[in-house]
Amino acid sequence: MGIKLGANRYGKAETRVVVVRRHPDRHEVKDLNVSVALSGDMADAHISGDNSKVLPTDTQKNTVFVFARKYGIGEIEEFAIILAKHFVDSQLSVYQARVAIDEYAWDRIVLPGDGAVHSFSRSGTAAVRTAVVHYDGTKAHVVSGIKDLILINSTGSEFWGFLTDELTTLKETHDRILSTVVTAGWRHTDNTADPHRTDWASSFREASHHLLAAFADTHSYSLQQTLYAMGTRVLDRRPELCEVRLELPNKHHFAVDLTPFGLDNSNEVFIAADRPYGLMEGSVLRDDAPDAGQAWS
Amino acid sequence: MGIKLGANRYGKAETRVVVVRRHPDRHEVKDLNVSVALSGDMADAHISGDNSKVLPTDTQKNTVFVFARKYGIGEIEEFAIILAKHFVDSQLSVYQARVAIDEYAWDRIVLPGDGAVHSFSRSGTAAVRTAVVHYDGTKAHVVSGIKDLILINSTGSEFWGFLTDELTTLKETHDRILSTVVTAGWRHTDNTADPHRTDWASSFREASHHLLAAFADTHSYSLQQTLYAMGTRVLDRRPELCEVRLELPNKHHFAVDLTPFGLDNSNEVFIAADRPYGLMEGSVLRDDAPDAGQAWS
């Protein structure tokens, strides 16, 4: 019986590249966190310490900066595809590349007149935009997404009729706060490796809008139901997408019992709890969605 | 030679109270983190374990919820004054109360038509609004403020002509990125303990606007200069304030050297560094500012 190397990958994580586009009349800022992971013919490196097939993670970092300068940074999906193709197509020992990018949004500071030309504050509502690309020499799986998006419904949420056992003490409720922090990804059906094949900007803008709208529009009987509604709405409206995966913590807000003080509390005063919290994870997808391959790994 | 008790205070920190104002046609959400600290005749508790002058921190927490229900939560300065007065005025053993409140802002989700009536996403640009009140039975010092406000100027910042010694290697620069995360407090001149004495909402809105505007409008020769300009502008425009204190980390963005790759980089591609960072702290105040007492402690 022997011991062998299983699946593995390596790369430079969290290269923080900021690009200023210096237009004559105003600046734009692109602010990214880029993580690269490569896999391929890496057994020697692990087993015998022979690094001759290992492209250093330092080189991967250099590549991020050089490509930012040479090609600029457009949409993050595009930049991720360009980077992933480079590593696989230029190195025999690299069979697959995963490039994951987080983008932090900046809002132009509002001033009387035209607004600031080179001054920005970090956006909040837009949360963090994400993209993960897997490229294997032929196909480029793209998952776009969003994270750290904090939402609350102050009503329009119920939870009752649930399964009970002898340890169940939860009361049914027909009105509660529903609050979550969205982590969502949506998979693009098209796998061709052309970085310009999709209008990534409008796809992201629309998909994230529909997530928000479904959260707001759904009268909820559970966070699972809200999750499914969010995924369904995105797929309904965006034909270029085939699957949505959501991770939704249920950030509990408990109505405070004020009866010891002779006061009622008709869902006005809540305590926001940290832990424990519910956690809902789910996928919503088309009947004919192509195989996901490594897209979500 | 003896050992004695020095300055001390105690209280319940970080009570997370969320209040929903249920208007007929729409909801509003107030989302606060309230920390109370009391001091006074507490020697026995420390020295002999006699708790008869100690109002439990649990009671302080109850008080936050009960007052939220009874009086509602208006502006955080007002709520902090009401709480601080309660503890000092109702308990002989409590000589001074400090109430610090952080407020998290929520934006109404934008939908086609009128916008969501009870759905919100956490704001970013507004950062976290803060208030710290010290009440001693007579006066109520109020410091309003903001924190976690992330700013960047993509140009308009220089740093040269500085002092050098034999360990100085820094190059002078006439164009750099200037980025910071603002923690700021501004002290109100009026110390009377009336919770309604000031239009807290407009005072906050204007003061924080002027901080942003000064950051954007100042052609900067150092972050110290920007700090002073921010403080000065707030005091210039807001007569109700007498002192501004700022804590501004200099979040370094270094232009990447691309010459090894035959490329120039005219301040377009930067790496955002984590540590170390510069840290500027400073106070700007009026000549005739009254004594701050415990306001900043």
Add this chain to the structure above:
Amino acid sequence: MGIKLGANRYGKAETRVVVVRRHPDRHEVKDLNVSVALSGDMADAHISGDNSKVLPTDTQKNTVFVFARKYGIGEIEEFAIILAKHFVDSQLSVYQARVAIDEYAWDRIVLPGDGAVHSFSRSGTAAVRTAVVHYDGTKAHVVSGIKDLILINSTGSEFWGFLTDELTTLKETHDRILSTVVTAGWRHTDNTADPHRTDWASSFREASHHLLAAFADTHSYSLQQTLYAMGTRVLDRRPELCEVRLELPNKHHFAVDLTPFGLDNSNEVFIAADRPYGLMEGSVLRDDAPDAGQAWS
């Protein structure tokens, strides 16, 4: 073309349960963070808002506390199996349970004489012990592990002979610091659902010792090689295990260039960098390891 529900699970995350074992002469403390995730016949909950097959996450939390009281908490693998079996075996709609537990270690405070009987400080070196159990009604996959284990070798690490391209600028090195934060899991071959089938305590103690020993004993030509050596050593010495997965960030320590100051630096003074960092992920397994099923998900 329709839209359907894909893989999903839900549960109560991060229930923080602390158990005091009150022996006559001394106390012991078990300090856990328990996360439960259930899956099964949950389509109705997602699609129509019918919760009749959903055991509330609140009940899952209650179960953690009640089982802690009824059965005590022995080794975390055992407690996880008992919980996982309960949910699947008692509810028709639950087909699979995942129970993940983090354990925080406490050291008895050392005093002159016998040591404290009920006073403890949080351990560091032991890091956080982890266990993840998947139970499907028949088999119980168990992955034990460790996380937040911070290690450094001050020498005995090289990196040279690597692949280069036109963007490579990294210098070869024959002596560097190697530092990482270990996240590791090791899979037990036996899948039977008996909570007492293994001596979990000694298995954990030995496996984590061998991880540390391999890190210390390996003269490293790359972090990949160290990763493989760590996995191999654990499998070599622990016949009950069939696979080790490791996630090892390369926390770079750069020797500071002191030549501008007329000083050499023969690997004595380093700057510890935050980002970017290398990231190595890999699996080491036996030739005849059984199928992992959902064990790692």
Add this chain to the structure above:
Amino acid sequence: MGIKLGANRYGKAETRVVVVRRHPDRHEVKDLNVSVALSGDMADAHISGDNSKVLPTDTQKNTVFVFARKYGIGEIEEFAIILAKHFVDSQLSVYQARVAIDEYAWDRIVLPGDGAVHSFSRSGTAAVRTAVVHYDGTKAHVVSGIKDLILINSTGSEFWGFLTDELTTLKETHDRILSTVVTAGWRHTDNTADPHRTDWASSFREASHHLLAAFADTHSYSLQQTLYAMGTRVLDRRPELCEVRLELPNKHHFAVDLTPFGLDNSNEVFIAADRPYGLMEGSVLRDDAPDAGQAWS
């Protein structure tokens, strides 16, 4: 009425310097986080953007590395004094320097035989050792300390006989868990600027031992009482110290009510809560302690 600059300081924060002492038979690692803040004749920099009296923070960083190489790093108090003196004594415009250092401890990895010679794991129990030095050209105030030290007493803690008002609902308890995360500083009486004037290592070792011992030995009627006992014990045993300041959060552990399930719970099963938490802050000092000056700022 004019506007003026108030108190200010600036410097390089969080320079992460790691020093390897390469002895023939074994290595030692010193791992520090150094923050420098300077103040003095800095009005021009703030008001007119004239930087001629500003020593760049980059130079401060260089100085940390160069001094680490030239003088080595002994005890952190010593290294902080040497740095602080350098900045004030070498620059006319710098009147005062504050140098704050955190030290992360590393344990030698235990192997069969003699133990590893160059392999270490990050210590936990020792928490983070701290030192803050203020030097003004004449005196060097030194505050040594510790932070992130997590402690628990599983019994030996009561809380009853407290003040009540109409909002008090807390039950008295004669047995509870007491848990905290210690942040403590202790001020050295001697202010002379000689870096070698004290045996810093044994002073730290003993002071932190007595903190732990007092926590373990005190039968507690409140966390305030434990705080006072901790401070008193350190001063009783360490004549070189004149004041101890402590910040002790009360990390609540609530016994879970299991009566709905027909079970008792005699203080065996607890839930560890995150927020809110109690927070006790206090100073214990000698009658004849010299003036603290800026020591704690």
